[in-house]
Amino acid sequence: MTAKAVLLAAIAASGPGLGQPIEFSFPLDCVLGQTCYIEDYVDLDPGDGHVDYRCGIKSRNGHKGTDIGLLSEQQMAQGVNVLAAASGQVRAVRDGLPDRPVTPQNRASITGRECGNAVAVQHQGGWETRYCHLKNNSLRKQSGDRVQTGDILGQVGMSGLSNFPHLHLSVSKNGKTMDPFLTEKAQICSDKVGNGLWHQAPVYSPAGLFSVGFSADIPSLADVKTGAARQTSLGRYNPALVLYGYAFHAAASDLIHLRVTGPEGLIFEHTAQIKKTQSQLFRAFGKRRPKAGWPSGEYRGVVTLWRNNRILAVRQTGLTITP
Numbered sequence: 001m002t003a004k005a006v007l008l009a010a011i012a013a014s015g016p017g018l019g020q021p022i023e024f025s026f027p028l029d030c031v032l033g034q035t036c037y038i039e040d041y042v043d044l045d046p047g048d049g050h051v052d053y054r055c056g057i058k059s060r061n062g063h064k065g066t067d068i069g070l071l072s073e074q075q076m077a078q079g080v081n082v083l084a085a086a087s088g089q090v091r092a093v094r095d096g097l098p099d100r101p102v103t104p105q106n107r108a109s110i111t112g113r114e115c116g117n118a119v120a121v122q123h124q125g126g127w128e129t130r131y132c133h134l135k136n137n138s139l140r141k142q143s144g145d146r147v148q149t150g151d152i153l154g155q156v157g158m159s160g161l162s163n164f165p166h167l168h169l170s171v172s173k174n175g176k177t178m179d180p181f182l183t184e185k186a187q188i189c190s191d192k193v194g195n196g197l198w199h200q201a202p203v204y205s206p207a208g209l210f211s212v213g214f215s216a217d218i219p220s221l222a223d224v225k226t227g228a229a230r231q232t233s234l235g236r237y238n239p240a241l242v243l244y245g246y247a248f249h250a251a252a253s254d255l256i257h258l259r260v261t262g263p264e265g266l267i268f269e270h271t272a273q274i275k276k277t278q279s280q281l282f283r284a285f286g287k288r289r290p291k292a293g294w295p296s297g298e299y300r301g302v303v304t305l306w307r308n309n310r311i312l313a314v315r316q317t318g319l320t321i322t323p
Contacts (some may be wrong), residue, residue: 018227022127024085024180025149025164026154027169028068032202033310036073036197039067039166039208043177044189052136053181055189057207064177065132065170068265070156071314072302076165079138080156082131085169086263088123095139097159101318115168116160119153125173132168164316171197207249207312212303215242215284224282233320236293241267242286245303245315248293250274255306256283262321265299 008014030036041052043059050059070076076099096115102110106108110313115132119141122128158165172176179187180197181204195201211227217240219229224246234241243258250256252274259269270285299319305312 013301016321021184022086022123022125024129024196024197025083025173026198026202027083027085027131028167029081029083029152030068030070032068033312035071036080037069037071037311037314038204039313041066041181042177043180044187051189053179053189053193054191054204055145058206058208065130065168066180067166069164069166069314071304071311073158073165076135076156076158079135081133081152082119082154082156082167084121084149084153085129085171086121086123086127086149087148088121088127088146090141090143090145090147091120091122091128092118092143093120093139093141094118095134095137097136097163099158101158101163102161104123105186110161114161116162117154117157118160121147121153128172130168130170131171132170133157133162133166135159154275162241164314174316192281205312207247207251207254207305207307209250209303209305209313209315210246210280212243212245212315212317213302214299214317215244215286216240218242218284218286219244223284230317231319233322234294236296236321236323238289238294240288241294241319242284242301243301243303243317244282244284245305246280246282247305247313248280250281250305251277251307253279253307254312257281257304257306258285259302260287260299262299263295267299271306296321296323308315 025162041059043050043063045051050061052059097117117134118129118132134154140152156167171180182196213230215229223229243260245256254274257271260267268287272283301317304314
């Protein structure tokens with residue numbers, strides 16, 4: 001038995017009983033910072049802004065869960081298991097939705113099923129965990145099944161309202177959203193927190209990526225901030241193809257890796273090292289048009305933020321080269 005299996009077995013055997021506080025284990029079979037990363041946390045700002053549990057900005061307005069992302073669609077295809085965060089009973093499941101990025105063309109078909117393929121597990125004391133965006137036809141459990149901590153529920157997918165492979169884990173008590181990184185009685189951001197509701201809280205970093213995008217040339221910071229730089233389609237004779245990444249709280253020696261693939265494979269990849277700690281910055285890299293023009297079709301850009309050989313954030317974007 002592996003060390004992780006021993007730990008999960010110990011957690012499952014030890015609770016929670018009646019009157020005992022809930023305690024969660026990490027819900028993915030991956031290595032945080034190596035094969036997965038936390039993209040967004042619960043938004044604790046009741047207004048129009050957003051704030052995470054450490055009073056940082058790694059959330060989105062109204063976000064009610066923790067998003068744990070994979071590094072690529074290839075990794076999703078290979079299969080990454082979603083694990084029960086605590087013992088309980090399956091309340092509901094949904095399967096059969098396709099794994100595909102949301103687009104203006106398919107958005108209406110997702111209405112009312114934004115969670116995608118999902119499993120909802122009830123726990124003692126009014127607690128519930130919900131696991132969203134699971135891979136189509138990967139679910140292992142049915143309504144009414146009992147589960148133990150660490151049991152496989154399904155696999156990470158991209159179903160529902162999603163544009164990259166990830167698990168959205170939501171935690172609630174008696175129907176009220178709870179942030180698992182904080183204790184039940186202290187659901188307010190703080191720069192001094194413990195394990196919250198976790199058996200062992202995942203490591204936090206304030207750094208991340210605001211956005212990534214394709215551009216026709218090296219953009220200005222102002223255009224990156226407003227989104228004016230982003231292009232979703234270009235002609236095959238456009239003089240250049242550029243990918244940029246817009247980061248926050250990047251530190252000196254961090255690395256930003258930019259990679260672009262197209263219909264014929266790798267177009268370019270480039271790694272830029274951050275020279276100075278900054279609250280906001282962007283890096284861009286591109287390639288001049290080949291003599292015959294860019295091959296028509298779909299292009300994919302991936303930007304990864306690294307620190308000390310640990311992945312802090314990954315964002316992806318798409319581009320169509322028209323004939």
